[in-house]
Amino acid sequence: QSVLTQPPSVSGAPGQRVTISCTGSSSNIGASYAVHWYQHLPGTAPKLLIYANTNRPSGVPDRFSGSKSGTSASLDITGLQAEDEADYYCQSYDRRLSGWVFGGGTKLTVL
Amino acid sequence: EVQLVESGGGLVQPGGSLRLSCAASGFTFGTYAISWVRQAPGKGLEWVSAISGSGGSTYYADSVKGRFTISRDNSKNTLSLQMNSLRAEDTAVYYCAREQLWNLSPFIDYWGQGTLVTVSA
Numbered sequence: 001q002s003v004l005t006q007p008p009s010v011s012g013a014p015g016q017r018v019t020i021s022c023t024g025s026s027s028n029i030g031a032s033y034a035v036h037w038y039q040h041l042p043g044t045a046p047k048l049l050i051y052a053n054t055n056r057p058s059g060v061p062d063r064f065s066g067s068k069s070g071t072s073a074s075l076d077i078t079g080l081q082a083e084d085e086a087d088y089y090c091q092s093y094d095r096r097l098s099g100w101v102f103g104g105g106t107k108l109t110v111l
Numbered sequence: 112e113v114q115l116v117e118s119g120g121g122l123v124q125p126g127g128s129l130r131l132s133c134a135a136s137g138f139t140f141g142t143y144a145i146s147w148v149r150q151a152p153g154k155g156l157e158w159v160s161a162i163s164g165s166g167g168s169t170y171y172a173d174s175v176k177g178r179f180t181i182s183r184d185n186s187k188n189t190l191s192l193q194m195n196s197l198r199a200e201d202t203a204v205y206y207c208a209r210e211q212l213w214n215l216s217p218f219i220d221y222w223g224q225g226t227l228v229t230v231s232a
Contacts (some may be wrong), residue, residue: 007146034218039149040156045223045225046219046222047222048219051211051213052216089156089218091156091218100161100217101158105155
């Protein structure tokens, strides 16, 4: 059971928009710790997609955007492309555990 | 170019030990905290351990505390993870990862390719 809760899977057709949620608690996201998002294709190194809730590293398309409110955060992907099919993880810090916490991951399928 | 290359993974019996290494290049190693993150087969990512840039501070997940030891040699740009009393549930791909910090919130900006540790009789 992950500390941060994500839906196990989402799907969408090419060109559509999908949203992946990440729900935490008052000891992590709600304690004003930032949320970060990673994209992971099996067999490869994970890739930083969004940092500090809303920021994209250079090279990440603006089709990817993040937001945070209260004890939750979201990753939006617009204009879905086949290459977006991957696992997506949210991550934050938990002050009660004094450590990093990840969501359980969401598998995105592009139909 | 930032590079992190893990090594040392393999098959080990329950109760055994293994030492993972991570060779870093392309950045000033001693100025960055580094973490180990693992992914068990069919599971999600799990943070394992972290060490400050100087090596003076170390942090561990409860699941490995007392069994794993993280260390670094800034003169050689290398990071190590000594894993003792290994259990089947430690079976995973272990990633070495460079940390960044934003307003006290750590995150990873570069990951290695990972090394597989299998704990089995």
